[in-house]
Amino acid sequence: MTDLPARAIETTPEHPWPVRHLSAKIAEYVHKMPGVWVEGQVVQLNKRAGMAFLTLRDVDADVSLSVSAQPRVLGELTEGAHVVVHATPTFWSKRGTLQLQADEFRAVGLGELLARIEHLRRVLAAEGLFDADRKVALPFLPGVVGLVCGRDSKAEHDVVVNARARWPQVLFEIREVAVQGVRAVAEVSAAVAELDADPRVEVIVVARGGGSVEDLLPFSNESLVRAVAACRTPVVVAIGHETDAPLLDLVADYRASTPTDAAKRIVPDVGEERTRVTQARTRVRAAITQLLRGEAERLAAVRSRPVLARPENLIEGYELEVARLRADARRSVADTLRAGAADVERLAAQVRALSPAATLERGYAVVQRVADGAVVRSSDEVAAHDRVLVRVASGRFEAEVVEPATPRATT
Known part of the structure; x- marks a missing residue:
């Protein structure tokens, strides 16, 4: 073969390196x-x-x-x-x-591991991963519970058996993984992420039985803690016993002391709930009965009042008052009419006294010229042979003037 390229960047399809040459180059580089x-x-x-x-x-x-x-x-x-x-x-x-x-x-050493965990705890706490306002409330009765636990572990038995003893209809999506050793972090993280992505799962339980501090180290691993913190589904952690405290306890939405405690927390007890329902119904029934009794007593008290025992009492007083007012009104109208009649009679007498008809009744007459109807007030106003109309108290008649008389002087 012709001379090989001195550097990898100088290789081409026409001038490649043989495998042995590349392997030797890598060995040479690594040896340095x-x-x-x-x-x-x-x-x-x-x-x-x-x-x-x-x-x-x-x-x-x-x-x-x-x-x-x-x-x-x-x-x-x-x-x-x-x-x-x-x-x-x-x-x-x-x-x-x-x-x-x-x-x-x-x-x-264990002391160094614990010191690292404590340092990580402070770092995560400063980021707010352990804050109470990040915690999500657990559902009252989840339809499906996701469970991450060891293979054929007692923790799985404790959670499933105790949960179904409390609520037989609860369903589980179980992921059996390594809960200690080098594969624990990756497998637990993957199982939690898978259950969190399942829309049917309403709460996730990560459970493990007791163990040494070394056995529980994966549950203080930063990547696993952050994976649980990123879950949208509420997470319940039951790792170890009451005295064990891995960092996963701090980031979880609820920390159970044991797997059995986790089972009691994720589902209600059907017997207790039935008892509460019965007690509530009893209290409601008693409250309604007491309310109805009180209302009945108040109604009886209202009905016993005189105004309701004899309702006409309420209007009799008004009836008497109306009768009195009507009588007063009649008397007032009658008095007014009588006074008016007297006034009319008096005025009528005055009118009659001043009326021309009254004068005529005393023997006087009203003379009018027939020609123009003018009233004759003086003899000078008529001439001989004039026709006149004479109006007397009880009628009228025509007459002819024979000769007007000379008016007498008045003194």
């Missing part, structure tokens, strides 16, 4: 890396042919690396131990695998 301190958990520990081989898994994510070491370097370490390892990366060209060659192991 210095030793590094790595933290993780020991799994799959095997000793053979005078060497120890193990897998070092990340405590938070599903990531692992192969490690080899002299057995004497391991000391008393066992699977599941939380360690800090000083190792040198090595790339095996033929197999194309990366491996760490460890020369020192240090176990992470």
Whole structure:
């Protein structure tokens, strides 16, 4: 083969690197890396042919690396131990695998782990993840309960059996996962997220029985705590016993002391609810009976009043008053009419006295000329042979003037 490109960026489809060359380049690059301190958990520990081989898994994510070491370097370490390892990366060209060659192991002590958890607790508390106003109220009677627990665990039995003893119709969506060890964080987080995405699930219970502080460490893991904090569905946590306090307890919407306590919290007791309903019905019935009795007594008291015993009493007084007013009105009208009649009679007498008819009745007459109807007031107003109309008290007649008389002077 012709000369190979010196750098990877110079390779082309016409001038590629052979696999052996790339593997050698990677090995060369990795060989330049210095030793590094790595933290993780020991799994799959095997000793053979005078060497120890193990897998070092990340405590938070599903990531692992192969490690080899002299057995004497391991000391008393066992699977599941939380360690800090000083190792040198090595790339095996033929197999194309990366491996760490460890020369020192240090176990992470319980005190240091607890100190880390306390520091994480303060950080999360400062972010407000543990605040009471973030807590969501649990439903009174969920139709479906999501349960995250260990495989064939007593915690599952305690939750399911006690919940169904309280409310037989409750349904469960159960996710059995690892609740300790290196897979616990990933599996519990995935199960919680799956149940939170199910619209039928109204509350999620994360349950585990008691255990050592090391066994409960996954439930203080930051990624799991944040996964529960992000849930829209209310979460009930029942991890360990009364004295255990992983960080998951602080972020959950309700912290149960035991799985049995969680079962009592997520569903009501059907017997107790029936008793409450019976008591409530009794109280309501008694209240209604007392109300009706009181109203009946008040109605009887109202009916016993004289005005209702003899309702006509209420109007008799008004009837008498109306009769009196009517009599007064009649008397007043009669008096007014009598006075008016007397006035009319008096005025009529005055009119009659002043009337021309009265004068005529005394023997006087009214003379009018027939020609023009003018009243004759003097003899000078008529001439001989004039026709006149004479009006007397009881009629009238015509006459002819024979000769007007000479009017007499008056003194």
